[in-house]
Amino acid sequence: MELNAVKTSYARWAPVYDKTFGAITNVGRRTAVDYINEQGAEKVLEVGVGTGLALPNYRSDLRVTGIDFSEDMLAKARAKAKTLDLNHVQDLRQMDARNLDFPDALFDVVAAMHIISVVPEPERVMAEMVRVCKPGGRLVITNHFARETGLLARIERLTAPFANLLGWHSDFEITTVLKQPELKVIEKKSLPPMGMMTFLVLQKSE
Numbered sequence: 576m577e578l579n580a581v582k583t584s585y586a587r588w589a590p591v592y593d594k595t596f597g598a599i600t601n602v603g604r605r606t607a608v609d610y611i612n613e614q615g616a617e618k619v620l621e622v623g624v625g626t627g628l629a630l631p632n633y634r635s636d637l638r639v640t641g642i643d644f645s646e647d648m649l650a651k652a653r654a655k656a657k658t659l660d661l662n663h664v665q666d667l668r669q670m671d672a673r674n675l676d677f678p679d680a681l682f683d684v685v686a687a688m689h690i691i692s693v694v695p696e697p698e699r700v701m702a703e704m705v706r707v708c709k710p711g712g713r714l715v716i717t718n719h720f721a722r723e724t725g726l727l728a729r730i731e732r733l734t735a736p737f738a739n740l741l742g743w744h745s746d747f748e749i750t751t752v753l754k755q756p757e758l759k760v761i762e763k764k765s766l767p768p769m770g771m772m773t774f775l776v777l778q779k780s781e
């Protein structure tokens with residue numbers, strides 16, 4: 576997607592996100608946060624934090640930073656953190672995931688839930704996520720990746736030209752996130768509904 580389209584598309588999504596796309600993707604966020612909570616991690620970066628639906632579920636002793644390009648989505652996340660008194664949420668900042676304003680190797684875990692098929696230049700975002708992750712740290716990703724065969728694969732290919740309108744790429748290839756030489760796949764599994772989402776854990780080399 577183009578960055579301008581991200582802004583306009585997610586300004587439209589923000590008021591209804593939690594009860595629509597956000598509601599049907601809860602399993603992905605829950606799986607990712609449960610996994611992160613089990614790690615001996617301290618500092619977590621959530622890239623594309625959106626309306627902050629995952630924020631209440633992190634362990635209260637973690638230090639969680641969230642970034643998102645959309646001010647409209649971030650406003651919802653900030654409201655949640657305040658209303659629910661989420662003290663583990665350290666910072667919620669407006670930022671382009673292609674240029675993360677953090678030093679190298681700052682975070683133990685970098686999470687990206689339902690975002691990697693949304694951002695412009697996903698390979699560049701992956702490189703940034705690797706850069707800010709500590710050696711031996713983990714990238715935790717949930718996303719929809721393109722299917723190769725069947726009716727759903729055909730639907731994905733048909734809707735692909737409408738990415739800027741929809742707010743994501745429906746035919747996004749998993750190989751795009753597996754290109755970084757410093758990463759190895761630790762875990763990969765399909766998630767409901769209908770195996771549409773994939774949970775992926777990648778470890779940065781030491």
Ligand SMILES: C[S@@+](CC[C@H](N)C(=O)[O-])C[C@H]1O[C@@H](n2cnc3c(N)ncnc32)[C@H](O)[C@@H]1O
Binds near residue numbers: 597690
């Ligand atoms: C489908 S939402 C997912 C939000 C959240 N992670 C969740 O699971 O509910 C995608 C998010 O990616 C954000 N996004 C898209 N491009 C971005 C970029 N270049 N930098 C930061 N955030 C971006 C959008 O603003 C939107 O909030």
